[in-house]
Amino acid sequence: MNFRVWGALAVAALVAAPLLAHLLRRRPPEEQPFAGTRLVPEAPAIASRRTALEDRALFTLRALAVLALAALGATPMFRCARLSLTRQSGASVALAIVLDDSLSMRVRTPGEDSTRFTKAVAGAKELLGGMQQGDAVAVVLAGEPVRVAIAATTNLDAVRSVLDKAEATDRGTDVDGAVRVASELLSGLEHLDKRVVVLGDLEAVPGARVEVPEGVRLWAPLKDLAGSFDDCAVIRADRSGTRVTVRVACTRSAAEALRQGGASSAEAHGSAAGRRIGVFSGSQSVVDADLHLDGTTADVGFTLPDTALDKLAQTQLYAALLGGDDLPEDDAAPVVAEGAALRAAVVSDPANDRVPTGGAPLVEQAFRALEAGVTLTPMVSVPDQREELEPLSLLLVDDPEGFTPAERRDLGAWVERGGIVFLALGKHAAAAPLGSGFSPLLPALVRWRKNPVKGLVPAKDALFADAADGLDDLGAAGRALLEVEPAGAELVTLARWSDDVPFVVERRLGRGLVVSMMLPLSSQESDIGLRPALFALLDRVVAEARSRSGTGRTVVGASWPLTGSAEAKVTRVGRDDRSEVLPIAETGAGREVTTNRAGVYELVVDGVTSKRVAMVDERELASVPLELPQAASEDKLGGTSTEVDVSPQVALVLLGLLAAELLFRTFGRGSAKVARPTSAE
Amino acid sequence: MATIAPRPGQTLLPLDWGALAPLRLRAAAIADGVYSGAHRSSRRGAGIEFGGQRPYVPGDDLRFLDRRSLMRHDRLMIREFETDTERALWLAVDTSASMGFRGRKAPGAKLAYAALLAAALCRVAVAGHDPVGLAWLGATPGIAEGSRHEFLPAGFGAAAFERTVDALERAEARGALSEDLEGLERQLGALARRARRGSVVVLFSDFLDLPESVERRLAALGNERVLVAVQVLDAVEADFGFQGRVKLRAIEGDAVVTTDAERVREEYLARLEAHSSRWRATVEGVGGRLVRARTDEAPLDALRRLVQAVSEARR
Numbered sequence: 001m002n003f004r005v006w007g008a009l010a011v012a013a014l015v016a017a018p019l020l021a022h023l024l025r026r027r028p029p030e031e032q033p034f035a036g037t038r039l040v041p042e043a044p045a046i047a048s049r050r051t052a053l054e055d056r057a058l059f060t061l062r063a064l065a066v067l068a069l070a071a072l073g074a075t076p077m078f079r080c081a082r083l084s085l086t087r088q089s090g091a092s093v094a095l096a097i098v099l100d101d102s103l104s105m106r107v108r109t110p111g112e113d114s115t116r117f118t119k120a121v122a123g124a125k126e127l128l129g130g131m132q133q134g135d136a137v138a139v140v141l142a143g144e145p146v147r148v149a150i151a152a153t154t155n156l157d158a159v160r161s162v163l164d165k166a167e168a169t170d171r172g173t174d175v176d177g178a179v180r181v182a183s184e185l186l187s188g189l190e191h192l193d194k195r196v197v198v199l200g201d202l203e204a205v206p207g208a209r210v211e212v213p214e215g216v217r218l219w220a221p222l223k224d225l226a227g228s229f230d231d232c233a234v235i236r237a238d239r240s241g242t243r244v245t246v247r248v249a250c251t252r253s254a255a256e257a258l259r260q261g262g263a264s265s266a267e268a269h270g271s272a273a274g275r276r277i278g279v280f281s282g283s284q285s286v287v288d289a290d291l292h293l294d295g296t297t298a299d300v301g302f303t304l305p306d307t308a309l310d311k312l313a314q315t316q317l318y319a320a321l322l323g324g325d326d327l328p329e330d331d332a333a334p335v336v337a338e339g340a341a342l343r344a345a346v347v348s349d350p351a352n353d354r355v356p357t358g359g360a361p362l363v364e365q366a367f368r369a370l371e372a373g374v375t376l377t378p379m380v381s382v383p384d385q386r387e388e389l390e391p392l393s394l395l396l397v398d399d400p401e402g403f404t405p406a407e408r409r410d411l412g413a414w415v416e417r418g419g420i421v422f423l424a425l426g427k428h429a430a431a432a433p434l435g436s437g438f439s440p441l442l443p444a445l446v447r448w449r450k451n452p453v454k455g456l457v458p459a460k461d462a463l464f465a466d467a468a469d470g471l472d473d474l475g476a477a478g479r480a481l482l483e484v485e486p487a488g489a490e491l492v493t494l495a496r497w498s499d500d501v502p503f504v505v506e507r508r509l510g511r512g513l514v515v516s517m518m519l520p521l522s523s524q525e526s527d528i529g530l531r532p533a534l535f536a537l538l539d540r541v542v543a544e545a546r547s548r549s550g551t552g553r554t555v556v557g558a559s560w561p562l563t564g565s566a567e568a569k570v571t572r573v574g575r576d577d578r579s580e581v582l583p584i585a586e587t588g589a590g591r592e593v594t595t596n597r598a599g600v601y602e603l604v605v606d607g608v609t610s611k612r613v614a615m616v617d618e619r620e621l622a623s624v625p626l627e628l629p630q631a632a633s634e635d636k637l638g639g640t641s642t643e644v645d646v647s648p649q650v651a652l653v654l655l656g657l658l659a660a661e662l663l664f665r666t667f668g669r670g671s672a673k674v675a676r677p678t679s680a681e
Numbered sequence: 682m683a684t685i686a687p688r689p690g691q692t693l694l695p696l697d698w699g700a701l702a703p704l705r706l707r708a709a710a711i712a713d714g715v716y717s718g719a720h721r722s723s724r725r726g727a728g729i730e731f732g733g734q735r736p737y738v739p740g741d742d743l744r745f746l747d748r749r750s751l752m753r754h755d756r757l758m759i760r761e762f763e764t765d766t767e768r769a770l771w772l773a774v775d776t777s778a779s780m781g782f783r784g785r786k787a788p789g790a791k792l793a794y795a796a797l798l799a800a801a802l803c804r805v806a807v808a809g810h811d812p813v814g815l816a817w818l819g820a821t822p823g824i825a826e827g828s829r830h831e832f833l834p835a836g837f838g839a840a841a842f843e844r845t846v847d848a849l850e851r852a853e854a855r856g857a858l859s860e861d862l863e864g865l866e867r868q869l870g871a872l873a874r875r876a877r878r879g880s881v882v883v884l885f886s887d888f889l890d891l892p893e894s895v896e897r898r899l900a901a902l903g904n905e906r907v908l909v910a911v912q913v914l915d916a917v918e919a920d921f922g923f924q925g926r927v928k929l930r931a932i933e934g935d936a937v938v939t940t941d942a943e944r945v946r947e948e949y950l951a952r953l954e955a956h957s958s959r960w961r962a963t964v965e966g967v968g969g970r971l972v973r974a975r976t977d978e979a980p981l982d983a984l985r986r987l988v989q990a991v992s993e994a995r996r
Binding site for chain 2: 041
């Protein structure tokens with residue numbers, strides 16, 4: 001503050017002037033003529049009454065006017081950080097705001113009550129406040145999976161409403177994906193000045209790269225949100241009998257601090273110290289131990305006492321970390337029985353699926369390589385008992401010879417309740433015995449024909465993504481062809497051969513899904529089993545199975561489809577038993593519910609109650625600072641305005657106060673006070 | 682803005698008419714808003730109502746002989762008409778100093794307001810062919826005390842209205858009634874002599890400084906006459922709308938009171954009501970009426986209440 005500001009502020013001391021004037025003017029009341037004087041009783045003067053302010057409203061107005069005058073002189077001493085962008089010659093701007101709502105954004109700023117996310121939202125609103133007519137704004141949420149909160153629009157009120165409703169989640173981060181989506185949103189706009197603004201802590205999975213197309217400029221203004229944070233999270237806790245295995249992941253800085261803290265404490269106290277981890281029933285510890293990390297993760301094993309098992313029916317056990325860090329929200333995770341993990345069965349003929357190098361069939365090896373956390377059960381035939389199907393979430397059948405009517409009926413009912421079937425069709429499928437077939441799973445007649453073409457239609461779609469590379473030279477001696485029955489109109493083709501014949505088709509049946517590939521997994525027929533595309537395909541069906549499984553565990557952010565259910569209710573049950581009902585969204589694909597927080601969820605679908613668990617994405621703890629292009633931090637794109645001139649507003653207030661005083665003096669005193677007589681003495 | 686008349690010995694200031702001027706026009710406008718037939722005329726004319734028939738007796742005026750009755754029934758009948766005795770209207774206006782007071786919200790001084798009501802009532806009476814006279818209580822404008830010109834004799838028609846308005850326009854508020862009791866007694870006595878039995882006497886005053894000895898005179902004046910007293914008060918006097926610590930000086934007399942307005946307001950209002958009630962009892966004791974008029978209320982409303990009170994007092 002300079003001398004002028006101090007001088008102006010000194011004017012504020014004059015606020016005492018009206019009071020001083022009142023005290024100085026305090027004197028006996030002036031004589032007034034009154035005809036009824038002899039009817040007026042005398043009343044002795046009271047000292048406090050004499051000193052009291054008779055016109056409090058007038059005094060207040062005058063004091064405020066003096067203060068406003070001081071503030072007017074002192075402006076622009078008012079400083080505040082307000083995010084704003086620089087315009088090119090005043091042209092309209094198309095702005096896509098990438099708002100990171102991942103778990104790391106819930107970190108609280110040291111010494112403040114706000115989180116990184118609230119600061120990011122505040123920054124977005126400040127940017128919005130600087131928008132002008134003709135500007136278009138879109139908002140993309142960078143928590144995984146990326147979502148478009150609102151497409152580019154000139155309706156700024158709608159954008160503001162979206163920002164008001166935005167909440168931080170426990171999701172992982174996909175900033176690079178969000179920037180890509182944001183760029184696509186801007187691509188169709190006519191504005192010359194297109195910008196993607198990233199409002200987040202700029203943490204991403206290792207290897208993530210942010211790129212924007214030509215004509216779009218990237219800007220990351222909130223650099224103070226970036227920075228490492230100390231956090232250890234309980235990713236999952238699995239129980240098998242009395243054995244509980246807890247997966248813990250920490251950020252690098254937290255792991256380092258933990259190791260140093262543990263070492264120093266051990267030296268000082270002669271015992272292991274630092275954070276502890278344990279299994280809790282409510283707030284009561286069942287078993288706990290010191291947490292030791294070699295890298296940034298650890299699998300800690302516990303053996304539960306028998307008394308704890310007795311309580312399992314009544315209470316939900318939680319694995320939790322003791323001691324604080326920057327994110328206490330992820331310090332606990334529910335203990336889930338291992339049997340509740342996703343269970344899949346693989347039906348294959350060992351003779352056909354034999355791998356020349358030996359070992360398990362290809363598909364089993366693929367599952368293990370996928371590390372999908374699936375409990376795999378090899379089978380030589382499709383379960384013929386309904387009870388055998390019930391515990392399964394996913395059934396992979398390699399080159400089946402069709403299904404008998406009883407099998408089809410049981411499989412159809414199981415799929416309609418949410419089961420997932422993956423069919424790899426081969427020669428045997430085309431040679432189904434009399435009475436066997438694939439309907440209703442696949443309402444088509446399967447033929448096996450020589451493959452006249454090579455490769456698939458090149459498309460990096462959602463099915464194969466980057467794994468599509470090399471599929472254009474996919475070779476196979478034969479392939480399955482479908483003669484679709486009338487009901488086959490419901491089939492959706494996900495991938496095609498280069499001659500446009502379907503390669504992968506999908507059919508939704510009730511709450512379940514049937515995915516059919518037109519090649520068997522045998523390495524003798526094709527090399528599809530050796531390609532990354534198979535991993536992508538298996539990953540897809542596993543994800544679908546997880547989203548439908550009544551016993552599965554999904555990463556936060558996953559959507560659980562509820563299509564086909566007449567009545568559904570999803571409730572998040574907190575560790576403190578407080579519950580929160582989740583809204584069920586109607587999408588183009590049907591009804592679904594999306595999780596934003598880790599924890600236990602209770603689903604009641606058509607009267608059947610099941611539990612699901614949403615867990616923190618372990619990769620969020622392993623995130624590293626995102627490298628942005630140098631241009632993204634250039635000041636010419638905008639900045640933080642630190643000085644705001646509020647003189648016009650203060651002057652307006654001052655004018656209002658003066659007008660109010662004038663009105664008050666004119667009309668406010670009423671008829672109570674009689675003017676002084678005009679008689680001449 | 683507020684004014685009062687000067688105290689005795691002070692330089693005389695003109696009466697503060699404020700928004701009540703010009704008196705002639707405003708009085709006419711207000712009077713036009715009041716039903717002029719509030720009381721029946723005392724003179725014969727087109728509006729006289731038929732009152733019935735009676736047999737002829739020798740000496741009856743043959744102009745009233747009912748010719749149709751004579752021709753049809755061969756009987757001599759006399760047509761009778763309702764007639765009233767003459768009821769003169771006497772306006773008595775208090776011109777003491779306190780009547781010169783005008784508060785902030787009042788349109789004019791109390792005396793100006795009283796003069797307006799008096800002029801409007803005069804207009805109503807003149808329209809009904811009643812004679813109207815004017816008397817003063819206190820200083821007589823431009824007339825030496827004791828002169829016979831202290832009274833404006835009762836007269837008829839527009840000329841009477843013009844004379845009354847002229848006199849009222851010259852009104853001045855000065856002096857204190859309590860300091861010249863003899864003069865006041867003389868003025869009331871003269872009024873009683875001039876206003877004959879059956880006359881209507883309307884007295885305009887604030888009754889705040891009127892000596893108590895006047896009560897007896899008023900009672901005598903109301904005997905066999907219709908007495909209506911109009912208490913004219915300013916809003917400040919009626920509500921005691923002061924605030925905080927105030928020092929009040931009586932306009933007539935030397936009383937000075939320093940008081941706390943909020944604390945004594947209720948007690949003042951109670952005393953004022955008791956004071957007014959005593960005068961009301963005096964007036965109503967002889968069949969009259971006391972009407973309170975505030976200078977901040979519409980004169981037409983006050984005039985209507987006044988005419989109504991006159992009408993009630995005559996029954």
